[in-house]
Amino acid sequence: MMMDPIDFFLILRDSLWVCLVTDALLWLLFLGFVVGLVLILRSPLQRDVWRNVFQQRLAVVSAVVLAVAASFALLDSIHFRQPLPALIEDSGAPQSTEVRYAVEVNSVLDLLLSGLRDSYEKTYSAPLAVNLSALEPVTIALPDGNVEVRREAPRLKVAGQAFPPGPVSASVYWIDVAKRLAVGALGGLGAFAVLAFIGLALHRWRRRAAPQSRYNHPVARRWTLITLSLIFILAGVMASLSDNFHVFGTDKVGQDVLYQVLKSLRTALVIGLVPTLVTLPIGVVLGLAAGYFRGKVDDAIQYVYTTVSAIPGVLLIVAAVLSIQVMLDNHPEWFATAVERGDVRLLSLCIILGMTSWTGIARLLRGESLKMREYEYVQAARAFGVSAGRILLRHILPNVFPIILITMVMEFSSLVLAEAVLSYIGIGVDPTMFSFGLMINNARMELSREPVVWWTLTAAFIFMVVLVLAANILADAVRDALDPRSERP
Amino acid sequence: MLRYLLRRLFYAVPILIGVNLITFALFFMVNSPDDMARMQLGVKRVTPEAIAQWKAARGYDKPLFINESATALQQVTDTIFFDKSMRLFAGEFGRSEDGREIGQEIRQRMGPSLAIALPTFVIGLGLTISLALMLVLFRGTWLDRTGVVLCVGLMSISSLFFIIGGQFVFARVLKLVPISGYESNPWTAWHFLVLPVAVSIVAGIGGSTRWYRTIFLEEIGRDYVRTARAKGLSDARVLFGHVLRNGLIPILTGVVVVIPSLFLGSLLVESFFGIPGLGSYTIDAIAAQDFAVVRAMVFLGSVLYLVGLILTDLSYTWVDPRIRLK
Numbered sequence: 115m116m117m118d119p120i121d122f123f124l125i126l127r128d129s130l131w132v133c134l135v136t137d138a139l140l141w142l143l144f145l146g147f148v149v150g151l152v153l154i155l156r157s158p159l160q161r162d163v164w165r166n167v168f169q170q171r172l173a174v175v176s177a178v179v180l181a182v183a184a185s186f187a188l189l190d191s192i193h194f195r196q197p198l199p200a201l202i203e204d205s206g207a208p209q210s211t212e213v214r215y216a217v218e219v220n221s222v223l224d225l226l227l228s229g230l231r232d233s234y235e236k237t238y239s240a241p242l243a244v245n246l247s248a249l250e251p252v253t254i255a256l257p258d259g260n261v262e263v264r265r266e267a268p269r270l271k272v273a274g275q276a277f278p279p280g281p282v283s284a285s286v287y288w289i290d291v292a293k294r295l296a297v298g299a300l301g302g303l304g305a306f307a308v309l310a311f312i313g314l315a316l317h318r319w320r321r322r323a324a325p326q327s328r329y330n331h332p333v334a335r336r337w338t339l340i341t342l343s344l345i346f347i348l349a350g351v352m353a354s355l356s357d358n359f360h361v362f363g364t365d366k367v368g369q370d371v372l373y374q375v376l377k378s379l380r381t382a383l384v385i386g387l388v389p390t391l392v393t394l395p396i397g398v399v400l401g402l403a404a405g406y407f408r409g410k411v412d413d414a415i416q417y418v419y420t421t422v423s424a425i426p427g428v429l430l431i432v433a434a435v436l437s438i439q440v441m442l443d444n445h446p447e448w449f450a451t452a453v454e455r456g457d458v459r460l461l462s463l464c465i466i467l468g469m470t471s472w473t474g475i476a477r478l479l480r481g482e483s484l485k486m487r488e489y490e491y492v493q494a495a496r497a498f499g500v501s502a503g504r505i506l507l508r509h510i511l512p513n514v515f516p517i518i519l520i521t522m523v524m525e526f527s528s529l530v531l532a533e534a535v536l537s538y539i540g541i542g543v544d545p546t547m548f549s550f551g552l553m554i555n556n557a558r559m560e561l562s563r564e565p566v567v568w569w570t571l572t573a574a575f576i577f578m579v580v581l582v583l584a585a586n587i588l589a590d591a592v593r594d595a596l597d598p599r600s601e602r603p
Numbered sequence: 604m605l606r607y608l609l610r611r612l613f614y615a616v617p618i619l620i621g622v623n624l625i626t627f628a629l630f631f632m633v634n635s636p637d638d639m640a641r642m643q644l645g646v647k648r649v650t651p652e653a654i655a656q657w658k659a660a661r662g663y664d665k666p667l668f669i670n671e672s673a674t675a676l677q678q679v680t681d682t683i684f685f686d687k688s689m690r691l692f693a694g695e696f697g698r699s700e701d702g703r704e705i706g707q708e709i710r711q712r713m714g715p716s717l718a719i720a721l722p723t724f725v726i727g728l729g730l731t732i733s734l735a736l737m738l739v740l741f742r743g744t745w746l747d748r749t750g751v752v753l754c755v756g757l758m759s760i761s762s763l764f765f766i767i768g769g770q771f772v773f774a775r776v777l778k779l780v781p782i783s784g785y786e787s788n789p790w791t792a793w794h795f796l797v798l799p800v801a802v803s804i805v806a807g808i809g810g811s812t813r814w815y816r817t818i819f820l821e822e823i824g825r826d827y828v829r830t831a832r833a834k835g836l837s838d839a840r841v842l843f844g845h846v847l848r849n850g851l852i853p854i855l856t857g858v859v860v861v862i863p864s865l866f867l868g869s870l871l872v873e874s875f876f877g878i879p880g881l882g883s884y885t886i887d888a889i890a891a892q893d894f895a896v897v898r899a900m901v902f903l904g905s906v907l908y909l910v911g912l913i914l915t916d917l918s919y920t921w922v923d924p925r926i927r928l929k
Contacts, residue, residue: 425905429897436892535763539870541889551763554763
């Protein structure tokens with residue numbers, strides 16, 4: 115299942131890199147996150163605040179889970195087009211020196227999961243099954259020379275290769291599953307142990323270099339290690355089971371469901387994070403300006419945000435998405451590949467979600483800046499003749515920063531949930547992409563099939579709940595620690 | 604009071620015009636009527652005549668804002684903007700793509716929407732407030748902690764899962780209620796309504812319970828609560844007589860504003876359970892890319908929201924005698 119590392123790098127070396135807009139934005143956000151982390155670690159005050167967050171076990175576990183999801187999304191955000199094999203003429207010489215690239219756009223994650231991606235079955239198959247979930251007519255040669263046609267669930271094409279052809283006896287099956295479970299768990303634990311050993315050694319070395327280390331968070335460290343070890347074991351089990359099975363089964367066209375949920379993580383993170391890039395500039399500028407300048411400016415800004423928030427959120431999004439969709443449909447010539455088209459649609463969805471959700475933070479910040487403009491230090495700055503823009507930037511913005519951050523983190527989970535609903539309505543992400551919403555949408559008809567196809571929905575459910583729950587828990591912890599308005603018990 | 608009401612109604616007019624400008628820009632300026640015609644008629648092999656005919660039939664062949672070929676007031680009134688957007692103020696919603704009167708449809712579909720939304724709202728509100736009060740009564744104990752964890756858990760589950768799961772378990776496996784459908788008489792249609800109402804309540808219970816709990820906890824730290832306790836009132840009396848009544852003020856802000864919008868129904872629940880309400884009407888319109896219907900629903904939604912805002916202000920004077928509207 116794992117591909118040869120040398121092949122892996124050769125493919126990456128020869129490919130044409132494709133940078134989608136959302137790729138760039140996701141990596142930009144990651145960069146911003148790293149910069150923010152460095153700034154926090156450098157400032158003693160901020161470190162103390164964040165120590166409160168990461169002294170809570172659940173917050174640490176959630177942060178690790180989100181980080182793992184984010185690393186999948188980031189790996190899925192490096193795209194490339196593989197070179198096509200050069201056409202050979204009759205004479206044996208290559209037709210031209212120009213390299214041609216496949217139309218199909220893949221990501222590094224696709225390459226890592228190529229075993230899962232390419233393992234198509236005929237149609238539905240249950241998790242860990244060796245037979246198809248549907249019955250098919252099978253002709254069987256009877257010993258008396260006649261043939262009989264029976265309806266049977268045939269063996270899968272890709273899964274169950276480790277077993278000899280024909281029916282698999284229960285004992286053979288379960289021994290194989292148990293063996294793979296054990297091997298996977300041990301392998302995952304081993305990989306984790308090696309990495310943890312290196313990490314702890316580095317940590318120890320740093321501690322020795324600077325005995326009064328500022329990175330000493332026993333709770334955070336312990337729970338990071340526990341969570342990571344569990345995730346590694348889980349990943350190991352999945353990987354070793356995937357060698358012979360589809361862990362979450364296959365969908366209607368026979369595609370592995372585990373691959374689909376892993377691909378959906380990127381869509382969920384893009385939807386959860388990118389709209390805030392639109393929301394924040396609009397909401398912060400308008401909110402602060404309305405509160406600080408009051409009067410006519412306030413009236414105008416209040417008018418704008420009352421108008422925007424008067425339109426029911428879903429309907430405004432629907433209206434905007436429908437219009438954009440018609441525009442994209444009428445201009446197929448804008449995009450070279452289907453992936454680029456899907457990406458532009460995803461981006462426009464993010465922009466629309468951002469444009470419709472800035473009113474909340476604008477109203478919040480208007481109140482704050484209305485209050486803060488009366489504070490003594492702001493009055494003093496004004497008396498010294500500091501310009502309004504500078505006051506807002508230097509004296510007010512840093513003080514409302516916690517509110518901005520909390521809103522952003524809280525927004526994440528509601529955006530991820532909104533994506534599912536929008537994709538269900540049919541105005542979400544492009545149907546050629548992977549997303550939890552699309553999976554749920556496809557799955558709702560499957561529950562009325564016979565036998566019931568429950569696994570796509572279950573897989574989407576598990577991954578989505580874990581992601582959103584982690585985000586909610588982390589948001590709570592951040593709010594408790596950072597919000598000046600919440601009283602700490 | 605009356606003057607206040609009139610002023611608020613007067614303020615609502617520019618906001619509604621703004622709403623119309625936004626929807627107008629989305630529907631007619633991002634895509635020209637020609638684009639819409641091409642999409643409705645199918646992109647391939649559309650003759651210019653067919654487009655012109657399609658536009659003329661729907662009145663989309665006029666200029667957007669100013670008609671220079673007309674005279675006097677007609678310059679403004681004989682345009683798409685006036686025809687399609689300003690007419691909405693008079694309650695003239697026009698016709699949908701399939702030629703039906705939108706206003707008529709809205710009147711018909713309001714009932715089924717309300718049949719779902721009203722019980723959901725009333726029972727849900729009562730239930731969440733009671734649950735929140737219970738958590739506050741047992742604050743600091745394991746019951747409170749489990750309750751909060753449960754709330755966060757429920758909040759993290761997409762409402763789609765509740766709907767699909769509820770439908771699967773109660774309608775398909777246990778066969779307690781029909782999977783979907785509706786009867787025009789709401790009194791006999793209750794067995795169609797039980798599941799959608801229950802599912803909507805469960806889907807919304809986590810977020811609101813947690814929110815109300817925070818509000819009540821904030822109230823419980825105030826001085827009047829200490830006074831009430833000091834004079835020997837029981838915990839329950841303090842909670843129901845004082846904390847609940849004071850906590851209602853912030854709760855009203857979020858609750859009253861949605862009451863008028865109950866007419867609009869719920870997009871998801873109605874379409875899953877086959878309720879012929881306004882929510883499923885909107886979904887169908889979206890699927891058919893019927894812009895006239897979506898435009899009408901946007902306008903209706905905004906009007907109902909603004910009514911909700913005014914009602915919120917009025918409700919304050921009712922629960923909080925300190926507030927006087929001028």
